[in-house]
Amino acid sequence: MYTTELKDKDQKAAxxxxxxxxxxxxxxxxxxxxxxxxxxxxxxxxxxxxxxxVRQISQHAHSEIVGMLPEGNWITRAPNLRRKAILxxxxxxxxxxxxxxYAAAETLGTSREEMIDALHxxxxxxxxxxxxxxxxxxxxxxxxxxxxxxAIMNQVPLxxxxxxxxxxxxxxxxxxxxxxxxxxxxxxxxxxxxxAEQKRMAQxxxxxxWWPSLMMFGPPDDKSPNxxxxxxWRIKRETNDELRQRFVDVTVxxxxxxxxxxxxPALTWNDERGSYDxxxxxxxxFYAVVRGEGPVAKERTQARVKAWEDGAWVRExxxxxxxxxALKMAAE
Amino acid sequence: MADDVLFDHALRLGxxxxxxxxxxxxxxxxxxxxxxxxxxxxxxxxxxxxxxxxLNLAGEIEGKGRDADALAFHRDVLDFRNCLLVEQxxxxxxxxxxxxxxxxxxxxxLMREIAAAPEPRLAAIGAKAVKEIAYHAKFASExxxxxxxxxxxxxxxxxxxxxxxWRFVDxxxxxxxxxxxxxxxxxxxxxxxxxxAGLELPKPRRGAMxxxxxxxSEHLGxxxxxxxxxxxxxxxxxx
Numbered sequence: 302m303y304t305t306e307l308k309d310k311d312q313k314a315a316x317x318x319x320x321x322x323x324x325x326x327x328x329x330x331x332x333x334x335x336x337x338x339x340x341x342x343x344x345x346x347x348x349x350x351x352x353x354x355v356r357q358i359s360q361h362a363h364s365e366i367v368g369m370l371p372e373g374n375w376i377t378r379a380p381n382l383r384r385k386a387i388l389x390x391x392x393x394x395x396x397x398x399x400x401x402x403y404a405a406a407e408t409l410g411t412s413r414e415e416m417i418d419a420l421h422x423x424x425x426x427x428x429x430x431x432x433x434x435x436x437x438x439x440x441x442x443x444x445x446x447x448x449x450x451x452a453i454m455n456q457v458p459l460x461x462x463x464x465x466x467x468x469x470x471x472x473x474x475x476x477x478x479x480x481x482x483x484x485x486x487x488x489x490x491x492x493x494x495x496x497a498e499q500k501r502m503a504q505x506x507x508x509x510x511w512w513p514s515l516m517m518f519g520p521p522d523d524k525s526p527n528x529x530x531x532x533x534w535r536i537k538r539e540t541n542d543e544l545r546q547r548f549v550d551v552t553v554x555x556x557x558x559x560x561x562x563x564x565x566p567a568l569t570w571n572d573e574r575g576s577y578d579x580x581x582x583x584x585x586x587f588y589a590v591v592r593g594e595g596p597v598a599k600e601r602t603q604a605r606v607k608a609w610e611d612g613a614w615v616r617e618x619x620x621x622x623x624x625x626x627a628l629k630m631a632a633e
Numbered sequence: 634m635a636d637d638v639l640f641d642h643a644l645r646l647g648x649x650x651x652x653x654x655x656x657x658x659x660x661x662x663x664x665x666x667x668x669x670x671x672x673x674x675x676x677x678x679x680x681x682x683x684x685x686x687x688l689n690l691a692g693e694i695e696g697k698g699r700d701a702d703a704l705a706f707h708r709d710v711l712d713f714r715n716c717l718l719v720e721q722x723x724x725x726x727x728x729x730x731x732x733x734x735x736x737x738x739x740x741x742x743l744m745r746e747i748a749a750a751p752e753p754r755l756a757a758i759g760a761k762a763v764k765e766i767a768y769h770a771k772f773a774s775e776x777x778x779x780x781x782x783x784x785x786x787x788x789x790x791x792x793x794x795x796x797x798x799w800r801f802v803d804x805x806x807x808x809x810x811x812x813x814x815x816x817x818x819x820x821x822x823x824x825x826x827x828x829x830a831g832l833e834l835p836k837p838r839r840g841a842m843x844x845x846x847x848x849x850s851e852h853l854g855x856x857x858x859x860x861x862x863x864x865x866x867x868x869x870x871x872x
Binding site: 366369370373376377378379380381382383384385386389390392393396397399400403438488491492495496498499604607608611612613614615616617618619620621622625626 | 666670702790
């Protein structure tokens with residue numbers, strides 16, 4: 302799953318520092334990026350590029366990890382053995398994505414512990430979408446279909462992002478996400494064709510997840526100051542609004558195909574643009590969720606912090622055992 | 634093997650794997666570190682796969698049109714045949730590891746025999762499962778050593794975890810399916826790992842029994858309530 306690129310306190314500092322870079326090195330770097338070369342961990346890079354990447358990759362990693370919680374909420378209650386196995390494997394995939402993204406960010410000189418501390422202290426952000434609750438089984442379908450669908454829109458271009466380790470992590474992640482998206486849509490189609498109660502569940506899930514999914518692409522382009530620099534550096538390859546539009550255009554016919562209604566009275570096909578026009582997004586809600594005021598933001602943070610703190614003695618034991626063992630082997 | 638005997642046998646194997654897998658899946662997203670989270674999910678997935686195969690086979694043998702889902706989601710406590718060990722709560726990570734350590738070492742020995750047994754349908758499932766279980770036993774044994782040897786706290790917790798689980802060991806060797814013959818090798822494995830971990834075997838105590846006859850601990854009812862909720866709330870729906 303993808304995280305919108307969200308602002309944090311480091312960002313202003315990063316923007317200022319570009320003026321301090323060696324102009325020759327900076328020009329060479331810009332030329333490589335413009336030529337679609339991959340930048341590798343040992344290559345020279347401007348500090349601002351490094352910081353932007355650490356922020357974006359770690360936000361992405363955090364989103365994968367926090368994203369395990371809303372879906373994990375239904376693993377023990379999945380309706381049959383096949384669905385249970387698929388969901389468990391899916392949530393496990395998200396954990397795996399988190400792992401390679403943390404590893405990619407570590408190549409930029411920030412440790413996993415530092416990143417996790419920043420998540421727990423609230424300094425680092427994760428995708429707003431995970432601060433909404435999963436109330437029914439249909440939410441598992443809606444997350445796969447819409448949230449992973451939105452993630453794919455965001456992530457496919459990132460396979461060609463300029464930072465090599467990030468791009469390579471994205472290649473693997475994208476394959477798995479498209480499988481997740483199909484699974485989610487399949488859950489929704491079964492529900493939509495099921496009993497009246499199941500259909501109600503499916504429609505209700507679409508109603509609740511539609512707008513937050515559109516918000517996943519981040520603020521509109523005219524309110525997204527990061528976009529221009531990030532596109533120039535090939536950290537991002539398309540703007541928030543372009544990706545959001547593509548998502549709407551792909552998803553609306555999918556909803557229609559299974560007899561569900563997209564909860565937007567303003568939604569209409571625009572022949573001239575060859576795209577759907579859609580209603581206004583409640584950006585006040587988005588910014589509130591970014592500020593940590595999402596409906597279940599407290600539960601999500603609390604669950605992550607609890608898992609980390611409850612596991613502290615386990616991690617300490619593993620380290621203590623490893624060093625005792627190393628001592629013993631050295632003595633032998 | 635007579636059909637009813639075979640049915641019971643497949644049910645025991647399926648229920649052990651199902652309940653153990655369900656318990657482990659509760660960890661997903663909450664484990665002490667990401668690598669462990671992934672490993673526990675892997676083990677849970679293996680067990681869910683085994684459960685599906687064994688329960689489908691049980692349903693086939695029974696011949697009343699029940700498949701793995703019908704057996705998993707539409708039986709109550711009295712009809713579940715898993716051992717008491719697997720339904721015990723996760724507790725802290727040491728308690729989970731203690732349960733896995735005792736169970737996987739036992740399950741591996743059992744599955745080895747099943748893989749070599751004359752019943753071809755059981756043997757086919759067993760042959761695949763035995764490779765998976767060997768990894769589960771290795772994972773759990775390594776953690777017993779890490780926790781036993783690690784810090785004072787991890788050692789105390791590991792001892793407490795083993796203490797919690799130990800009363801459920803005898804049931805694993807209850808005389809059925811030639812179970813007592815596996816005790817010697819199991820004891821040797823457990824002893825070897827505990828010695829490496831610097832831990833002692835818990836003191837012998839009266840074993841808690843009854844799982845194989847449907848007389849479970851209080852924990853199973855709650856586990857089933859959660860697992861079976863959707864099937865119970867929406868009878869007849871397809872998912």
